[in-house]
Structure formats: structure tokens, C-alpha cells
Amino acid sequence: MAEMEIPPYFICPITLDIMKDPVTISTGITYDRESIENWIFCLEKTTCPVTKQLLFDTELTPNITLRRLIQSWCVLHASQGVERLPTPKAPISRSQILKLLNDANSPDMQMNCLQRLKSISYQNQTNKRCMETVGTAEFLAFLIVQKTLDLESESKQACEVALSILYNLQLSESGVKSISNQEFIEALSRIMQWGSYESRAYAVMLLDSILEVADPAQTVLSTINPECFSQCIQILKDEISQKATKATLKVLINICQWGRNRIKAVEAGAVNLLIDLLLDYSDKRACEMILVLLDLLCQCAEGRAELLNHSAGLAIVSKKILRVSQVASEKAVKILYSVSRFSATPGVLQDMLQIGVVAKLCLVLQVDCGIKIKERIREMLKLHSRAWRNSSCIPDNLICSYPS
Structure with missing residues (x-):
């Protein structure tokens, strides 16, 4: 053609x-x-x-x-060789969608109506916007909440279909806000626990969308159920998909802005898993998000303790400096800063020397890496000058970088 x-x-x-x-x-x-x-x-x-x-x-x-x-x-x-273009289907009307939503209230017709809604949502963006304007998102969210409280197999099936439709609607910001409530977030957490891989991915990606538009002053961010942290950690372990992994990291970053949530995340095993992921991941954005999250978790004593208890914790954080991006370097330095300022026992300071963390910090002072990073490093090196300055662990070509 x-x-x-x-x-x-x-x-x-x-x-x-x-x-x-x-x-x-x-x-x-x-x-x-x-x-x-x-x-x-x-x-x-x-x-x-x-x-x-x-x-x-x-x-x-x-x-x-x-x-x-x-x-x-x-x-x-x-x-x-030109093929005749088929006549496209006409966009769905408001009255047709409203009738399907009304019929879906009947248990006998529910699955058929949900499958029809799913088919309609996949046809074009106009259908999706029409579905959103007549309240489809609110109906599906309410249905999901009800179905997750019932463990019957038919309820699970209906719940997973409704969830797939809701995710596929690609809701606008106002549409996402219309389903942002504690009951729906708890329902998503339950799906993350027993749903299929696909449903768990949809659940965490919807949760990410909700937290992205949530007002920081809302209690929804500070009252996340501890079980939600465990399910997020499990999704990261299962590596369902790159989109699900990044959505999960974003969810944890959002909810760990609150101090009490950091402790819940640490107790769920987040620090150890993040270090293990950092050892394997090469994706730039994923590494950045892991370091952002580790930085948040290391702002509490429990998080720093877990980092130090991991045999590769300090080493892998130090290794990522200058190897990923400016953002990753800033966060890695900030993590080391938190450790050196608030958890610097003689043993920890010695470990930082032995595994090359201090030598890496001196090296960073010699390159162009940003004023913020250098200021933090100088403060760390000055703070522990007695323990580090005259150590044989720092190569001669780097010791000259040590601030006086």
C-alpha cells in the first residue's frame, strides 16, 4: 500500500x-x-x-x-493486494453501559455483564472514558470490596475480572480519586495475598495509582495494613513483571514517607530483599528506586540495623556510587551518611574501612559528582577522621583527598 x-x-x-x-x-x-x-x-x-x-x-x-x-x-x-478495511464498531453509549452495570447487580447475570464490560473497555479509548463518566470505576471498586470478603471460588473469579477491567480503564486522576478509600485499599491488599500473578500485578499497580494522587495529609497513607507490606515484599520476590516490580517499589516509597510505615516495611523484610535485588539489578530506574527506598528505611534505627546485618549491605550501596546515575549516587551517599552519623560503632567504622567504603568516598571527592554529594562525604570523613584518616586501607593516591 x-x-x-x-x-x-x-x-x-x-x-x-x-x-x-x-x-x-x-x-x-x-x-x-x-x-x-x-x-x-x-x-x-x-x-x-x-x-x-x-x-x-x-x-x-x-x-x-x-x-x-x-x-x-x-x-x-x-x-x-489492498484489503478492504472493516467497518469499525460504533462507540458504546452511556445508556448501554448503565444497563450493563444495573444488570451486573444480579448474581445470575453478573459474570456475563462483567465479560461484556471487559470486551467494551478493550475496544477503544472513547469507550473507556464513557465508562468512567457513568461511574463504572466506582461500581467495580465496590464490587471488588464485596467479593474479597467472600472466599468462594465464584466470588474470586468475578473479583479478578472486575479488577482487570478497572486496571484497563486507565482512569483519569479524578477517576482514581473516586476509588481512593480505605476499604478499597484493603481489598487490593487481600487480592495481593491470594490472587493470581496477573491479579496481584493489577492490584499493586492500581494501589500505586491511588497513592500517586493521594493527599499526603490523608490517613490512607499512614494506616496501611502491615499485611500489605508483606504482600509487596512477596511481589518483589516473585518478580511477576518489570511493571509490577517498579509499581511495588513506588508503592513502598510512597507509604514509607511516614515513619511508622518504615518500621513496618523493615519488619516485613524489605531491607534484606532490597539489598539482594540491588546485587542483581542492572536496570537504571529500578536501581534508583531501590536506593531511594533504602534511604527512607535507613532513616530509622531498625532499617540501619538490617542494612548492617546483611553481609553485602554496605558494600553494594557503596558500589552503586558513580555507577548508575546522579540520583543513585546521591541516595547511596545519603544511606552511608545515615549509618556513619547514627550507627557508627567502632566495629561498623572498621568494616567501612575494610570493605573499601572509605576509599570509595575519597575517590568520589576527586571527580565531578555534585556539590551535595561532596558536602556529605566531607562531613562523614571529618566526623570519623580519628578512625579513618591514617588507615593503611586507604590507598596513598586517595588519602590526599581526605579533608583536613
Whole structure:
């Protein structure tokens, strides 16, 4: 199709491909439905891609005349291998969704309605936005809460289907806020405990979305059930997927802003697992998040104690300095700073010498790595000058970096 002459008005201005489902937006420009939906709803753009005018109305009007012209053109060129484009399904209406939600209240019709809703949500972004505006998210969240309190197999099945729909809706910020309540968070925690791998991944990614929009003053962040920490740790251990792992790390980072939650995370085994993951992970973003989380956990005595009890704790944190990114280096130095300032027993100071942590700190002072990092390192080295300055563990070419 690319080698033959295609009428320019058949081409989507965004992708430069022939349109399968042409729709016209409020500025009068026609685009392929999938492309303009991605532009408006996924990329959250508020202007017309061609005219740059502000979009006050996101309604997409099917351009039926153009679609028929494109289909006719495809038929005329069938001998050249062009396939006729199928007539796209019309977007779902509000009344159709409301009827499905109402019918889903009936136990006999519930699974069929949920499967229908799932199919509708996968068709296009317009359907998703329509489903959100009529309250589908709130209905599904309520259903999930109820089903997680019932351990019958049929309830679990309905719960997992409802959860998959809710995740696939890709809710707006206001949509996420509409389901942000303690009961739903506890339901997600229960799913993380007994759900399938897929459902556990959906649950933690939805929890991540909720915590991203939560007001820091809300009690939802400070009253997380201790069981939730254990389930987050288990998801990290199971390595369900990269998306699930990163979502779980973000969840833990968000909820560990609260001091009492740091202790809960440490008690669930977070520090030991994070060190083990840091030993294996090469992904830049994952390493950064692990170090951010370790930094939070090392702000409490329990977290520092676990780090020091791990045979590779200090060594792996030190190793990541200058090897991942500026963010990772800052967090790694901050972790070592917390240890040297609040947990610096003679044994710990000796360990930091023996495994090369102090030598690494001196090395960092010789390179361009940021003012904040160097200030913290100088403060550490000065603080423990008596124990470290004249040690034979620091190479001669680095001892000159030791601050006076």
C-alpha cells in the first residue's frame, strides 16, 4: 500500500498512515480514531495536533463519508493486494453501559455483564472514558470490596475480572480519586495475598495509582495494613513483571514517607530483599528506586540495623556510587551518611574501612559528582577522621583527598 499513490486526505496527520476509523474533532480536522484517542487520552494533550487550537470539547464525531471513500478505494485496489478495511464498531453509549452495570447487580447475570464490560473497555479509548463518566470505576471498586470478603471460588473469579477491567480503564486522576478509600485499599491488599500473578500485578499497580494522587495529609497513607507490606515484599520476590516490580517499589516509597510505615516495611523484610535485588539489578530506574527506598528505611534505627546485618549491605550501596546515575549516587551517599552519623560503632567504622567504603568516598571527592554529594562525604570523613584518616586501607593516591 505504501508504494501506490494514496489520496492525501486518507492519511492520518499524526501517524501518516491510512485511516481505519476516521473521526473529526471540534477543530474540524479528521484523524484516525486510535491515533487521536492516544493523543488526547493517553498523552493528555489539550490541543489539536494540526491547528494547535485548544480543545474545549473532546467528542469524536465519526466521518462516515470519508470512511466509505477509503473502503471504496481499498476495494478498487484489491487486485494490488489492498484489503478492504472493516467497518469499525460504533462507540458504546452511556445508556448501554448503565444497563450493563444495573444488570451486573444480579448474581445470575453478573459474570456475563462483567465479560461484556471487559470486551467494551478493550475496544477503544472513547469507550473507556464513557465508562468512567457513568461511574463504572466506582461500581467495580465496590464490587471488588464485596467479593474479597467472600472466599468462594465464584466470588474470586468475578473479583479478578472486575479488577482487570478497572486496571484497563486507565482512569483519569479524578477517576482514581473516586476509588481512593480505605476499604478499597484493603481489598487490593487481600487480592495481593491470594490472587493470581496477573491479579496481584493489577492490584499493586492500581494501589500505586491511588497513592500517586493521594493527599499526603490523608490517613490512607499512614494506616496501611502491615499485611500489605508483606504482600509487596512477596511481589518483589516473585518478580511477576518489570511493571509490577517498579509499581511495588513506588508503592513502598510512597507509604514509607511516614515513619511508622518504615518500621513496618523493615519488619516485613524489605531491607534484606532490597539489598539482594540491588546485587542483581542492572536496570537504571529500578536501581534508583531501590536506593531511594533504602534511604527512607535507613532513616530509622531498625532499617540501619538490617542494612548492617546483611553481609553485602554496605558494600553494594557503596558500589552503586558513580555507577548508575546522579540520583543513585546521591541516595547511596545519603544511606552511608545515615549509618556513619547514627550507627557508627567502632566495629561498623572498621568494616567501612575494610570493605573499601572509605576509599570509595575519597575517590568520589576527586571527580565531578555534585556539590551535595561532596558536602556529605566531607562531613562523614571529618566526623570519623580519628578512625579513618591514617588507615593503611586507604590507598596513598586517595588519602590526599581526605579533608583536613
